[in-house]
Amino acid sequence: MATHHLQTPFTDEVIRQLHAGDVVYFDGTLFGIRDLTQIYMFDQNHEPPVSLAGMPCIHTAPSLKKIGDKWEKICIGTTTSTRMDRFSPDLIGRYGVKAIIGKGGLYEGSLKAMQKHAAVYLAIVGGSAALETKQVEEVEEVYWEHLHPEALYKFRVKDFGPLTVAMDSHGRNLFEDVKEITRKKLPEIYAKLGITI
Amino acid sequence: MADLDYQIVEEAAKETYIRALCDLPPDVRDALKRAYEKETNPTAREVFNAIFKTIEIADKDKTLICQDTGLPIYMVKIGSKFPWNGYQIKNRLTIGARRATQEFPFRGSSTHPLTRVNPQTSVGEGLPVIHYDFVEDSDCLDILMIPKGSGSENMSKMQMFYPAHGIAALKKFVIDTVFETGANPCPPGIIGVGIGGTADLVMKLAKEAIVRPVGQRHHDPQVAEMEEELEEAINSMERGPMGLGGKITTLAVHIETAYTHITQNPIAINTQCWPARRSRAKIYPDGRVEYGY
Numbered sequence: 361m362a363t364h365h366l367q368t369p370f371t372d373e374v375i376r377q378l379h380a381g382d383v384v385y386f387d388g389t390l391f392g393i394r395d396l397t398q399i400y401m402f403d404q405n406h407e408p409p410v411s412l413a414g415m416p417c418i419h420t421a422p423s424l425k426k427i428g429d430k431w432e433k434i435c436i437g438t439t440t441s442t443r444m445d446r447f448s449p450d451l452i453g454r455y456g457v458k459a460i461i462g463k464g465g466l467y468e469g470s471l472k473a474m475q476k477h478a479a480v481y482l483a484i485v486g487g488s489a490a491l492e493t494k495q496v497e498e499v500e501e502v503y504w505e506h507l508h509p510e511a512l513y514k515f516r517v518k519d520f521g522p523l524t525v526a527m528d529s530h531g532r533n534l535f536e537d538v539k540e541i542t543r544k545k546l547p548e549i550y551a552k553l554g555i556t557i
Numbered sequence: 558m559a560d561l562d563y564q565i566v567e568e569a570a571k572e573t574y575i576r577a578l579c580d581l582p583p584d585v586r587d588a589l590k591r592a593y594e595k596e597t598n599p600t601a602r603e604v605f606n607a608i609f610k611t612i613e614i615a616d617k618d619k620t621l622i623c624q625d626t627g628l629p630i631y632m633v634k635i636g637s638k639f640p641w642n643g644y645q646i647k648n649r650l651t652i653g654a655r656r657a658t659q660e661f662p663f664r665g666s667s668t669h670p671l672t673r674v675n676p677q678t679s680v681g682e683g684l685p686v687i688h689y690d691f692v693e694d695s696d697c698l699d700i701l702m703i704p705k706g707s708g709s710e711n712m713s714k715m716q717m718f719y720p721a722h723g724i725a726a727l728k729k730f731v732i733d734t735v736f737e738t739g740a741n742p743c744p745p746g747i748i749g750v751g752i753g754g755t756a757d758l759v760m761k762l763a764k765e766a767i768v769r770p771v772g773q774r775h776h777d778p779q780v781a782e783m784e785e786e787l788e789e790a791i792n793s794m795e796r797g798p799m800g801l802g803g804k805i806t807t808l809a810v811h812i813e814t815a816y817t818h819i820t821q822n823p824i825a826i827n828t829q830c831w832p833a834r835r836s837r838a839k840i841y842p843d844g845r846v847e848y849g850y
Contacts, residue, residue, distance in 0.1 A: 361599050383603055423624060423664040435663065437624025440708055440741055463708070463799065464740045485604050485799055486708060486743035487832045488611035489624040509664060522603050524801055534600075535740060538802040542736060542794045549790050555729045 365519075369414025370458040372478040378525045380532035384482055385521035390461075390496075392420045392513030394439065398447035400507060408512060409503050413456035416482070419444060419463075421509040424499060431499040436515070437489025440464045441481070449473035465526055465535040474529050481527035483534075495520045562844060563645040566698070569838035569846055570653020573702035574629055574679075575661055577836035578621050581612055582850035585833045588771040588808040592745055601803025608798075608831060622832045625706035626663045629654040629685035632703070632768065636695025640842055646698070647687060654678075654685045666707070688761065698840040703768055708830055709742040715751075715760055715825035727752060727824045728787065734826050735791050735807070740800025743830035745808050747771065748791065751825040754815035763827035766811035768835050770850070775812055784810045798831070808833070 361381050368388030400406050419441050423434035441462030448470040451457045458479050463486035501514040526534040593605040615622045631650050658665045658679040665677040667684050714734050718726045751762025774781040787810040797803025839847040
């Protein structure tokens with residue numbers, strides 16, 4: 361289990377060095393997206409007004425307040441990724457996103473896109489918004505403001521993490537590996553509890 | 558009916574919502590620390606470290622632990638010697654929940670189920686959820702506030718088994734639900750289980766189970782034994798914190814029971830995430846308010 365301190369944008373070479381189980385912290389740019397952001401992009405065909413190439417995207421609906429022209433953070437946390445799985449292959453393939461950050465993981469199609477285009481899924485600790493908010497230095501830009509709190513956000517982050525490489529660009533999915541370990545234990549657990557299948 | 562200033566109830570409804578979001582109960586903190594001591598998996602220990610840092614920042618900055626401020630639930634116990642006006646209690650709890658959302662301010666998550674319009678108040682038709690109970694020989698109005706986030710609430714399940722399925726079916730249902738829900742309810746939290754009652758009561762029992770302080774066992778030894786047995790089984794699954802592998806998959810299994818119909822064998826599961834948030838206010842007839850968990 362290696363620990364990596366990275367800087368955005370991420371190159372393919374850097375991404376290929378990450379393996380399931382590794383820990384990542386990074387500095388630089390982080391884009392915030394959610395269900396509605398991606399429905400707007402992919403189902404309603406709106407091109408993002410900023411390049412996402414080489415960048416990480418986090419699944420979030422942040423609490424922000426606007427003071428004059430400036431957006432201030434109140435609370436920035438992470439939501440469940442599985443709901444947004446269907447957008448992820450295009451986010452990686454079409455827009456060159458190198459890391460998707462969330463909780464719960466994504467499915468097989470997304471894993472294949474990660475293998476093909478050199479991208480990773482980084483699992484954050486769900487529920488730890490206080491920590492994430494602290495690591496966001498600034499809300500640099502809010503694009504598609506009318507969609508807030510599900511707009512497209514550009515954050516500047518420092519030492520953002522810990523993030524666990526849960527799906528790597530070599531076809532490994534830590535969530536699935538762990539699930540398989542548990543699945544193999546189920547018969548023994550059933551037997552101990554007096555459950556006959 | 559004595560003249561209680563119901564502004565006190567409104568303030569308590571607001572204050573408990575905010576306190577619950579920022580200040581984790583001591584029993585949950587202790588359970589997380591005990592869990593960390595037992596954990597050997599390096600990824601899992603990293604998850605615990607992030608959890609402890611989060612709690613520390615929320616304490617220091619008086620800020621939200623989790624961004625999901627949830628739907629507000631109030632469990633109200635009305636003492637037999639407390640002078641009360643039911644309508645006022647309901648009304649003031651609703652106003653207090655709305656004021657917490659708008660005055661803190663934090664993201665409101667309540668939404669019309671069809672139009673999906675969010676009034677940014679955390680309340681609306683049917684909300685907050687309020688459960689009432691009545692207590693003998695008490696002069697206190699006890700308000701327990703639970704902000705329930707969707708990551709864990711979305712993993713709720715219930716099943717009307719038959720008597721012929723036996724207790725084994727109930728145990729299997731718990732194990733299979735934990736297996737299927739995996740990382741989604743932000744483990745390691747509390748697995749709340751309701752057994753018995755009717756379809757509506759059984760889920761309410763599961764909800765009551767998640768607010769029992771971690772470390773307390775059910776008063777009935779048979780139920781307590783089942784809690785221990787399931788807890789041990791779940792923590793042998795190696796699913797780990799956030800489903801990334803490890804020894805600790807749950808902090809506790811809590812079961813609440815009620816009598817059921819001779820032809821029924823219902824079970825419900827309501828999971829609670831690691832930030833097992835709750836806050837309590839006890840209001841006395843003289844207007845005194847005591848805050849706790």
